[in-house]
Amino acid sequence: MSSSASASVSSLLSSRRKGYSLPAGLYTQSDVFEADMKVFFKNHWILIGLECEIPEPGDTQVVDIGSSSVILTRDDDMQVRALHNVCRHRGARILNTGATVISKLVCPYHQWTYEPTGELIHAPHMGVDFDKTCRSIKPVALRSVGGLLYVCLGDNPPKDISFLQDVMEERLAPYGLRDAKVAHQVDVIEKGNWKLTMENNRECYHCVASHPELCVSFIDLDFGFDLESMNEEDRARAQKHMAEHAERERRWEAEGFKSCAVERVIDCETNFRTQRLAIAGGGESHTPDATAACAKLMGTMTRKDLGDTHLWGHNCWNHFMGDHVVSAMVIPLTADTTLVRTKWLVHKDAVEGKDYNLDKLTSVWIATTNQDADLVARSHAGVLDPSYEPGPFSKFTEKQLDNFASWYVQRMQAHGY
Ligand code: FES
Numbered sequence: 001m002s003s004s005a006s007a008s009v010s011s012l013l014s015s016r017r018k019g020y021s022l023p024a025g026l027y028t029q030s031d032v033f034e035a036d037m038k039v040f041f042k043n044h045w046i047l048i049g050l051e052c053e054i055p056e057p058g059d060t061q062v063v064d065i066g067s068s069s070v071i072l073t074r075d076d077d078m079q080v081r082a083l084h085n086v087c088r089h090r091g092a093r094i095l096n097t098g099a100t101v102i103s104k105l106v107c108p109y110h111q112w113t114y115e116p117t118g119e120l121i122h123a124p125h126m127g128v129d130f131d132k133t134c135r136s137i138k139p140v141a142l143r144s145v146g147g148l149l150y151v152c153l154g155d156n157p158p159k160d161i162s163f164l165q166d167v168m169e170e171r172l173a174p175y176g177l178r179d180a181k182v183a184h185q186v187d188v189i190e191k192g193n194w195k196l197t198m199e200n201n202r203e204c205y206h207c208v209a210s211h212p213e214l215c216v217s218f219i220d221l222d223f224g225f226d227l228e229s230m231n232e233e234d235r236a237r238a239q240k241h242m243a244e245h246a247e248r249e250r251r252w253e254a255e256g257f258k259s260c261a262v263e264r265v266i267d268c269e270t271n272f273r274t275q276r277l278a279i280a281g282g283g284e285s286h287t288p289d290a291t292a293a294c295a296k297l298m299g300t301m302t303r304k305d306l307g308d309t310h311l312w313g314h315n316c317w318n319h320f321m322g323d324h325v326v327s328a329m330v331i332p333l334t335a336d337t338t339l340v341r342t343k344w345l346v347h348k349d350a351v352e353g354k355d356y357n358l359d360k361l362t363s364v365w366i367a368t369t370n371q372d373a374d375l376v377a378r379s380h381a382g383v384l385d386p387s388y389e390p391g392p393f394s395k396f397t398e399k400q401l402d403n404f405a406s407w408y409v410q411r412m413q414a415h416g417y
C-alpha cells in the first residue's frame, strides 16, 4: 500500500476488533511506526539499561532509540544520570553508541566540555560574557527500579511508574541487581514489527511446539489453558499443576517472598506484569537441565528454589532466578525490524569457568530468542500478505495479547490518534 493509499492511523485504530489481532496496517505502515515511536518510545517509560552496566563513576552506556540517543552515566557522586546525547552548541552527537568510560563529556566537534551531570564547564571562544549555566545537556527522565534503568524521553513522563517501583523494589531487593554483572549480551534484529515481538513474548501457546530447550524449565500451563477441550490425561496434569502452583505460592508468600501476580495491563499508562512462577524439572533455573548455572547466587539469595520472578513491560521481559537473571529489552528500528537485546546477569563476584559455565548459563535463552526471531519474521511476512485479516485470539492462552492490543489502541488514542 503506498502511503497516499494508506488507511489513516486513527481509522486503523478504531477498526480494531476486540478479541482479534491488529489490522495489518498497524503492523506495517510507516506512519503508524512513527506514531508508535512517539507514543510508546518517547512518551512512555521504557527499559534501556541496567545500573550494574555502569558501576563506577564515568562508566557510560549510549543507547539509541529512534532518532534519539541517550547517555546513561554515573557521576562522581555515584548518581546515575540520563542525558540527551546532543551538544548544546550546534547539536552534534557527543558520544558514539555503546559502552565507554568518561571523565568529562567532551563534544568532538568544538570541544564544548560538560560534567557527567550535564553541566557545561568549558566553551572556548564564546566570549567572556557567555552564560554557560543555561547550556547544560538536557536531562532525560530516569527511574531505577531495583537497578533496572527506565527512561522517558517526553516532557510529561507517566506518573504511574511509581506503582511499578512500589511493587518491584521489594521483589527485586534480594536479587541485588545493582551488585550484579552482565556475563553475556546478545543482540538479535528480528525481521518484524515490535508489536509482533511483544505479542509473541506474551503467550506460551507456541512454547511446546517451538521451544524444546525452554520447556525443560518453563511450564506452559502457567500462561493459560482450555480445560474443557483437553483430554483426560492433560486435564489431570493441568489440575495437578494448578493445585501445586497454588500451594507453592502460598508457601513462598508465607516465607516472605512476594509471589502473587500483579498486573497493570489496561487502563494504565505504564504497562507491566509480575509473578513468581515455579521452575519445572530441576526446579532452579532456565538451563538445559533446569539446575542452577551459577554457584554464586544473586544478591543476598540463599536459596535456588524460589522459582522465576518475571517482569514484563511494553518493551521488555525479565526473569529473576536464584542464580542468574535474564533481561531483554526491545527497541524498534523500522516498521519491520526490531532490536531484541538480551543480557545475562550473575553476581558481580562470580567467575566464569569457576562459578559458572557460560554455555550452560546462556544456551536456553539463546535458542529461545532465535526461535522467537523466526516466529516473528514468519508473522510479519504473513501480515504483509494482502490476504491477511485479523484472526481470533484464544481467550485461554492469548488473553494478554488481547490486553496488549487494547492498551495499545487506548494509549494511541489518548495521544490524539
Ligand atoms: S557542536 Fe558540540 S561543540 Fe560544537
Ligand SMILES: [Fe+2]
Pocket (backbone or CB within 6 Å): 200, 201, 206, 207, 210, 211, 368, 371, 372
Ligand atoms: Fe517464544
